[in-house]
Each structure stands twice: as structure tokens, then as C-alpha cells.
Amino acid sequence: xxxxxxxxxxxxxxxxxxxxxxxxxxxxxxxxxxxxxxxxxxxxxxxxxxxxxxxxxxxxxxxxxxxxxxxxxxxxxxxxxxxxxxxxxxxxxxxxxxxxxxxxxxxxxxxxxxxxxxxxxxxxxxxxxxxxxxxxxx
Amino acid sequence: xxxxxxxxxxxxxxxxxxxxxxxxxxxxxxxxxxxxxxxxxxxxxxxxxxxxxxxxxxxxxxxxxxxxxxxxxxxxxxxxxxxxxxxxxxxxxxxxxxxxxxxxxxxxxxxxxxxxxxxxxxxxxxxxxxxxxxxxxx
DNA sequence: AAAAATAACTTTCAAAATGAAAGCAAAAAA
DNA sequence: TTTTTTGCTTTCATTTTGAAAGTTATTTTT
Numbered sequence: 329x330x331x332x333x334x335x336x337x338x339x340x341x342x343x344x345x346x347x348x349x350x351x352x353x354x355x356x357x358x359x360x361x362x363x364x365x366x367x368x369x370x371x372x373x374x375x376x377x378x379x380x381x382x383x384x385x386x387x388x389x390x391x392x393x394x395x396x397x398x399x400x401x402x403x404x405x406x407x408x409x410x411x412x413x414x415x416x417x418x419x420x421x422x423x424x425x426x427x428x429x430x431x432x433x434x435x436x437x438x439x440x441x442x443x444x445x446x447x448x449x450x451x452x453x454x455x456x457x458x459x460x461x462x463x464x465x466x
Numbered sequence: 467x468x469x470x471x472x473x474x475x476x477x478x479x480x481x482x483x484x485x486x487x488x489x490x491x492x493x494x495x496x497x498x499x500x501x502x503x504x505x506x507x508x509x510x511x512x513x514x515x516x517x518x519x520x521x522x523x524x525x526x527x528x529x530x531x532x533x534x535x536x537x538x539x540x541x542x543x544x545x546x547x548x549x550x551x552x553x554x555x556x557x558x559x560x561x562x563x564x565x566x567x568x569x570x571x572x573x574x575x576x577x578x579x580x581x582x583x584x585x586x587x588x589x590x591x592x593x594x595x596x597x598x599x600x601x602x603x604x
Numbered sequence: 605a606a607a608a609a610t611a612a613c614t615t616t617c618a619a620a621a622t623g624a625a626a627g628c629a630a631a632a633a634a
Numbered sequence: 635t636t637t638t639t640t641g642c643t644t645t646c647a648t649t650t651t652g653a654a655a656g657t658t659a660t661t662t663t664t
Contacts, residue, residue: 339516339517339518340516340517341583342516342579342580343567343568343572343579343583343587344495344564344567344568344571345496345499345516346575346578346579347567347568347575348495348496349492352491352495353490353492353650354486354487354490357490358482358486370611370612371612372610372611372612375612378477378478378480378483379477379480379483380477380652382654383613384613384615384651384652384653384654385650385652386612387612387614407611407661408661409610409611409612409658409659409660409661410611411611418574421570421573421574424570425566425567425570426482428563428566429481429485429486429563430482431562432481432559433482433485434481435559436556436559437485440479440484441481441484442480442481445480508640508641509640509641509642510641513640519623520622520623520625521641522623522642522643522645523621525641525643545631545640546630546631546632547630547631547640548631548640
């Protein structure tokens with residue numbers, strides 16, 4: 329059965345609530361992270377992330393992000409059973425939000441996060457703009 | 467009946483997923499917005515926000531944010547039936563995340579957002595640091 | 605060429621989260 | 635003293651979620 333593409337319902341004309349109406353959940357930004365930070369490109373890549381998203385949920389989140397224009401989906405050029413997901417500019421532009429989450433967690437959940445993440449946070453603290461741009465290969 | 471305070475379950479040691487484990491939903495950051503941006507301090511203030519949160523949901527979100535140390539709850543000094551909610555530093559430190567959501571929405575949902583929000587977004591575009599600090603009265 | 609494995613899903617279903625509405629007690633206002 | 639108001643809690647139907655199993659079209663392996 330095809331994914332039921334419910335139109336997004338905006339609760340108000342506030343940019344914050346509207347953004348949350350689009351990707352204010354526990355998975356959407358993680359998929360963006362997987363792509364920017366870990367280079368995830370296939371369904372399987374996302375499935376293997378540490379948080380263990382279920383395939384049902386992954387499927388509908390990818391569909392939603394695609395319908396929002398945050399990612400694109402293309403066929404692999406040589407392997408017919410693989411699809412490739414890619415971030416659009418609209419998707420890459422969510423990275424600053426993610427960077428701020430990293431900074432906040434580095435400050436308030438320090439004991440809990442990985443060393444690699446701490447390193448990234450330190451870079452962000454040192455030079456937010458530069459680090460974000462470097463990560464986005466600009 | 468007292469609110470059931472389930473301990474937060476972290477899905478991984480990633481700072482992004484951990485932050486989302488704490489406030490990755492459609493309401494938490496809106497309550498922070500209400501406090502920083504609209505000066506909300508009482509249950510009623512939050513209830514009257516444009517998005518129309520139900521009292522049941524408002525109640526458990528406030529309880530959760532308090533248990534996370536993002537807000538505090540105190541009795542009003544002269545009116546015994548009013549409680550005052552305030553952001554802690556930990557809460558104010560979420561404002562950069564919110565600011566980035568505003569910037570993203572300004573770029574991609576421009577047609578949909580309010581003029582006041584557009585003005586704020588323009589200020590942020592012009593001087594992110596300065597605008598954030600100004601807003602936080604630093 | 606046949607069998608096994610794999611990628612990308614979909615289906616099913618129980619459990620948890622949510623929203624809408626009504627109810628309630630204490631305090632304040634009329 | 636009666637009415638409102640504030641800050642919730644309760645109830646309950648609907649929606650969302652997570653876990654697990656199933657499906658189909660390719661690869662891969664044997």
C-alpha cells in the first residue's frame with residue numbers, strides 16, 4: 329500500500345511551531361544527521377544507526393522528508409534494488425539546528441555523550457560558522 | 467493524581483538523539499518560545515498561545531521540563547492560586563536552537579509565517595549572536 | 605541454473621502518546 | 635455569598651509508535 333501522504337497541518341503562523349509541525353519528532357533530524365554526519369545514503373544505512381529505528385517508521389519518515397523536499401530519492405545506477413537518498417539544500421540547511429543541539433547536549437549532558445561528539449562540540453564552540461561550513465563541504 | 471515521571475530513556479550516546487529524547491516533540495520548544503518570546507509565566511499564559519495546547523498536555527510538558535531542570539515552578543507571592551514558571555539557564559540555552567528554526571522557516575516557509583516573525587528573522591540574519599543575546603537580555 | 609541472501613519495503617498489531625472535553629478544588633473577585 | 639478564575643486531573647476515542655514477521659524483486663553464492 330502506498331504511504332498515506334497527509335498534508336501537514338500548521339498550528340499557527342509561527343515559524344517555530346511550523347518547523348516543529350514538519351520535523352518536530354524524535355526521528356526526522358536524526359535522519360538528517362545520518363546523512364550529513366555519517367554519510368548514510370540507503371535504507372539500510374539508516375536502519376543500522378545506533379538508535380534502531382524500525383523499518384516501518386523509517387519508511388514513513390523518508391517518505392515524509394521527501395515530500396517536504398528535504399531529501400531526494402533516486403535509483404542506484406548499477407544496482408537495481410538499491411535506492412539512494414540525498415539531502416537537498418533545504419535539508420542541509422537544517423544542520424545549524426543540529427549543531428545547536430550538539431552544543432546544548434555537550435553542555436548539559438556531557439557525561440552521557442560519546443568522545444567523538446565531544447570533539448565535534450569543541451570545534452563548534454571554537455568556530456561555529458567555520459565548523460558548520462566545513463562539515464557541509466562549503 | 468501525581469504525574470508519572472518516567473525516567474528519560476536515551477537511545478544512544480549521540481548528543482543529537484539525546485537532546486531529541488528530552489524535548490524532541492511538537493510542544494516542548496514552543497513552551498520555551500512562549501517564555502522567551504512572549505513572556506509567558508503562568509499556566510494560563512501557555513494555554514492561550516495560538517497553537518492551542520490542551521491542558522492535559524500542557525500539564526505533563528511543564529512537569530517534564532521542570533524535572534529536566536529547564537524550567538522552575540514557584541508560587542506567586544501574593545496570589546495563592548497562581549504558579550510562576552521560569553526558564554533556567556539550561557532553558558535559555560535552548561534559544562539558539564529556536565533561532566535556527568526561525569531562520570530555516572523564514573527561508574523555506576516564508577509565505578506562511580507572520581510579519582513579526584519575519585522581522586525577527588531579518589534581525590537574526592543580520593546578526594545572529596547579537597540578536598540572540600539581546601533577546602536573552604544579556 | 606538453482607538456491608540462498610539481500611535491499612527495501614509493507615503489514616499487522618499491541619502499547620503508548622495525543623487531543624478534546626468535562627470535571628474539580630481552592631482562591632479570588634464581584 | 636455567589637460567581638469566576640486558575641491550575642490542574644480525569645476520561646476516553648483517535649492517532650502514532652515500535653516490534654516482529656512477511657513480501658517482492660533483485661543480486662550473490664554455490
